[in-house]
Amino acid sequence: MGNLHDCLAGTAAGAGAYAARDREAPAPGVTAARFRHAIGQFATGVTVVTSVGAGGEPVGTTANAVTSLSLDPPLVLVCFDRESQTLEAVRAHGAFAVNVLAARQRHLSVNFARRGLAAAWHGVVHRPGRTGSPRLEGVLAALECTVAENFPGGDHEIVVGRVAAVETSGQVAPPLLYWRGSYGTLEA
């Protein structure tokens, strides 16, 4: 995974160079609002990334910064806010599951966008997968991963997961989408 690191650093100098670039002042005109507005034009699916907390409890967060990274070996990456409680659990547990939401599961996205609430799990049907990470009932797909590598990414952390198990629902249901700060579906 050295290549990914070099790519993030922009040079072959590695993490030190990346950290130095990270501290640079933002380019003139690239305000947080303008950056958000621009990147918000990029439509994504929506997932709930789950793991297991220190006390064995289920944890999860809504995440759309999720990308397929490599086919051989099978890798995905998830970008977590450095303050995320789910990230803390993922680091400690060493594994996570990516649950891909269907359009009808928008309520789950809203639910898991709340920070670290045990109450978020009340009424949510789930079962532990192979790595122990919760798999949510009725999702379009679930990818179970073990943590392969972590990289710094500004105010986020990039977690690369090696895919240990996959399951798809087999149902033809539209995915939940996120675009320009709002939820959508393929029909909308």
Ligand SMILES: Cc1cc2nc3c(=O)[nH]c(=O)nc-3n(C[C@H](O)[C@H](O)[C@H](O)COP(=O)(O)O)c2cc1C
């Ligand atoms: C549609 C959507 C996508 C999100 N994507 C991410 C993401 O990719 N990474 C992230 O860290 N937070 C993301 N969030 C915000 C987290 O879900 C939110 O901060 C949550 O409270 C974090 O909970 P935790 O601290 O228990 O992990 C997203 C929220 C929404 C509504």
